[in-house]
Amino acid sequence: MPGTRKLGRTTAQRTAMLRAMVTFLLENGKIETTVTRAKEVQAMAEKMITTAKNDTLHNRRLVLAFVTKEDVTCKLFKEIAPKYSERNGGYTRVTKIGPRRGDGAEMAIIELV
Numbered sequence: 001m002p003g004t005r006k007l008g009r010t011t012a013q014r015t016a017m018l019r020a021m022v023t024f025l026l027e028n029g030k031i032e033t034t035v036t037r038a039k040e041v042q043a044m045a046e047k048m049i050t051t052a053k054n055d056t057l058h059n060r061r062l063v064l065a066f067v068t069k070e071d072v073t074c075k076l077f078k079e080i081a082p083k084y085s086e087r088n089g090g091y092t093r094v095t096k097i098g099p100r101r102g103d104g105a106e107m108a109i110i111e112l113v
Contacts, residue, residue: 005036018044023068025092026076030111038094038110045110049091052081080112 007014021041025031026048033041048066051059055077067073084091095109 005040007037007040019066019068022048022066023072025110025112026067026080027069027072030109032097032107032109034100035094035096035106035108038108041110042092042094045112046089046091048076049081049084050089052076053085055081 007017009017017037018040021031021033021037022044025041025045031041044066048063051062060073060077063076064070064073067076091113093111093113095111097107097109099105100107
């Protein structure tokens with residue numbers, strides 16, 4: 001797991017949350033969340049895209065072990081990864097959008113470039 005942020009959760013809860021958020025990001029292209037979560041999701045999403053750039057059975061199984069939906073994995077290997085074949089990292093962008101109204105948490109939008 002990249003980073004050392006615990007995000008106020010146990011290891012299993014944190015892993016499940018990151019898996020869900022990475023899957024949602026790859027499925028929809030962008031998500032709105034807190035800045036610290038966005039930074040963790042960014043690291044994991046970039047690893048998944050880098051792995052998917054080389055389409056082998058082993059890499060498909062690695063991605064399927066993390067991404068929770070099989071159709072998102074197919075989309076990653078067929079559409080998303082080929083788009084970034086000439087790019088060496090930097091597949092996502094985190095844009096800060098200000099504090100959340102309820103508790104003042106710093107919010108951000110993470111999106112695929």
